[in-house]
Amino acid sequence: MSVFTYRKRAFLNPVATNQTSYILAHVEDSEHGENKIGTNLITLADCRRTIQLEFFLGTARHRSISLKKINLLIDVLTAFRHALLARDRGD
Numbered sequence: 001m002s003v004f005t006y007r008k009r010a011f012l013n014p015v016a017t018n019q020t021s022y023i024l025a026h027v028e029d030s031e032h033g034e035n036k037i038g039t040n041l042i043t044l045a046d047c048r049r050t051i052q053l054e055f056f057l058g059t060a061r062h063r064s065i066s067l068k069k070i071n072l073l074i075d076v077l078t079a080f081r082h083a084l085l086a087r088d089r090g091d
Helices: 060-089
Strands: 004-011 022-028 040-046 049-054
Touching: none
Parallel strands: none
Antiparallel strands: 004 022, 022 040, 040 049
16 A cells, blocks of 8 residues: 655636546655655546546656756746736736
């Protein structure tokens, strides 16, 4: 049975919409470095579409790649949020 050091699920729309969009993120415990593979995923679901993004940490190179991937995603999503806010204000 997997043990997770981080697990979060959140629905992306208000419950009143009856839409099932969600985000699920989890990082598997490395068991003090014994578990090199681990499952580290972000799942994004919007109605009938679902994608999973994997963040492999098994080697130093893959850890670097995974950290760059999540940092890039955060940067793009933050810029997207700013663009939505600017559009909403009519800028």
